[in-house]
Amino acid sequence: MGFLGQAWTIAWKDILGELRTREMVFSMLLFGFLVILIFNFGIEPGLRDEALVKPGVLWAAFVFAGILGLNRSFSSEKENDCLQGLLLCPVDRAVIYLGKFLGNFVFVLAMSLAVLLFFSVLYNVDVIAVLPGLLVILGLATVGFSAVGTLFSAVSVGIKTRDVLLAILLFPVLVPVILAAAKSSAFVMNGEGLFAGGSWLAMLVVYDVVFLAVSVMVFDYVLEE
Amino acid sequence: MAEEQTLKRAFAEAPPAVLERRGGRGGDRSLWVDVLGASSVLAILFALYLALIWAPTEAVMGDIQRLFYFHVAAAWLALGPSFGVVAACSALYLWKKDLRFDRIASASAELGVMFTTITLVTGPIWARPIWGAYWTWDPRLTTTLVLWFIFVAYLMLRSAVDAGHKRARLSAVFGIVGWIDVPIVFMSIRWWRTIHPTVIASEGGGLAPDMRLALFVAIGAFTLLYAYLLVVRVRQEDLATRLDRVRHQLYLR
Numbered sequence: 001m002g003f004l005g006q007a008w009t010i011a012w013k014d015i016l017g018e019l020r021t022r023e024m025v026f027s028m029l030l031f032g033f034l035v036i037l038i039f040n041f042g043i044e045p046g047l048r049d050e051a052l053v054k055p056g057v058l059w060a061a062f063v064f065a066g067i068l069g070l071n072r073s074f075s076s077e078k079e080n081d082c083l084q085g086l087l088l089c090p091v092d093r094a095v096i097y098l099g100k101f102l103g104n105f106v107f108v109l110a111m112s113l114a115v116l117l118f119f120s121v122l123y124n125v126d127v128i129a130v131l132p133g134l135l136v137i138l139g140l141a142t143v144g145f146s147a148v149g150t151l152f153s154a155v156s157v158g159i160k161t162r163d164v165l166l167a168i169l170l171f172p173v174l175v176p177v178i179l180a181a182a183k184s185s186a187f188v189m190n191g192e193g194l195f196a197g198g199s200w201l202a203m204l205v206v207y208d209v210v211f212l213a214v215s216v217m218v219f220d221y222v223l224e225e
Numbered sequence: 226m227a228e229e230q231t232l233k234r235a236f237a238e239a240p241p242a243v244l245e246r247r248g249g250r251g252g253d254r255s256l257w258v259d260v261l262g263a264s265s266v267l268a269i270l271f272a273l274y275l276a277l278i279w280a281p282t283e284a285v286m287g288d289i290q291r292l293f294y295f296h297v298a299a300a301w302l303a304l305g306p307s308f309g310v311v312a313a314c315s316a317l318y319l320w321k322k323d324l325r326f327d328r329i330a331s332a333s334a335e336l337g338v339m340f341t342t343i344t345l346v347t348g349p350i351w352a353r354p355i356w357g358a359y360w361t362w363d364p365r366l367t368t369t370l371v372l373w374f375i376f377v378a379y380l381m382l383r384s385a386v387d388a389g390h391k392r393a394r395l396s397a398v399f400g401i402v403g404w405i406d407v408p409i410v411f412m413s414i415r416w417w418r419t420i421h422p423t424v425i426a427s428e429g430g431g432l433a434p435d436m437r438l439a440l441f442v443a444i445g446a447f448t449l450l451y452a453y454l455l456v457v458r459v460r461q462e463d464l465a466t467r468l469d470r471v472r473h474q475l476y477l478r
């Protein structure tokens with residue numbers, strides 16, 4: 001089995017577990033809906049810059065809901081010493097990282113799509129018309145989010161205060177992703193097209209490449225037991 | 226109290242070999258550290274004199290501009306050496322597995338938080354009368370704020386894990402990732418229009434020669450102070466580690 005095949009096996013294990021228990025994506029989803037709902041009370045309807053605020057709300061919802069999933073990503077492996085088993089797999093540590101990353105990517109993306117739908121109805125944004133552009137941004141941003149998130153999820157797994165610590169570690173490092181994604185989706189939602197915010201897209205790509213590479217390199221040290 | 230007595234008794238009964246100094250590292254006071262400390266005090270006094278008395282009063286901003294010398298000096302240390310040392314020592318630790326690098330990284334991160342805080346406090350004090358607002362979401366301001374959050378997160382991570390190689394590994398990974406993130410944060414925020422004054426540009430900036438001298442002395446003085454505090458803090462940590470080791474040996478016997 002090749003490198004990617006091995007990684008996919010680990011990711012599939014997580015996805016299968018999730019399909020059977022349905023405990024994580026569902027709570028992420030509800031939480032994302034709630035963030036959208038609560039932000040709504042902070043924004044006056046008919047605000048002059050309402051169009052500019054909307055993408056921000058969307059990305060706040062994605063990030064807050066997404067971190068719930070990341071919290072579970074490695075801590076769920078603690079039960080029944082699954083983490084030990086995972087580490088005993090005769091594969092490179094980078095494969096374990098990529099597997100967990102792929103799993104998180106799928107969960108966060110699935111959650112985001114559902115939250116996007118909810119958002120589009122509640123905030124009267126016609127996402128269908130701009131869906132291809134949004135999907136590109138969503139995909140790129142979710143890669144960056146899951147890349148750093150998976151690494152930090154592994155960093156915080158053995159720590160008592162891991163839930164809050166993960167947020168404290170992750171949010172400052174995620175600033176470029178949130179900013180670039182919110183900015184470029186504002187262009188898309190205003191009908192200016194995907195490439196009006198071309199430099200933001202480039203930033204997302206750079207971020208993804210840099211942090212995927214760095215994470216693969218340093219992941220070895222995180223789970224050294 | 227009880228622990229102290231136990232320790233005293235253990236010391237009295239201990240074989241000489243346990244109490245011997247090992248390697249001598251971080252043990253006695255050494256001359257060069259005192260010299261470094263004294264010279265940083267003198268340099269700070271000199272920088273204060275230059276900034277507060279000697280440098281001419283800025284024509285438009287008035288005396289509030291004098292904050293600038295220390296603001297820039299602190300910002301330089303926060304963005305430059307402090308975080309650079311954290312990242313470099315983190316990488317060195319992962320490579321060499323020597324906990325001393327971890328102690329240097331941790332000391333530098335603490336100083337980084339201090340200097341970033343000084344930057345973030347002096348900036349708004351100056352900005353309120355000059356810009357008419359304490360804070361703007363300018364790239365440099367925002368990047369410094371994000372940097373502060375990353376430093377603090379680094380220290381939070383350290384405080385959440387027990388001392389040792391595990392803590393060193395986890396914080397080294399975070400230190401490296403955070404350090405790589407800072408230029409990307411800066412780039413990402415830069416695409417908003419900036420209103421932060423550029424004082425040292427490639428064409429020489431808009432600074433009078435006297436002011437520039439005062440600025441460079443302030444930067445030098447702060448850098449000396451940083452170096453001194455770093456050395457002291459690392460020695461303190463070295464001693465704490467040694468004490469732990471001695472205590473361990475005495476109890477285990």
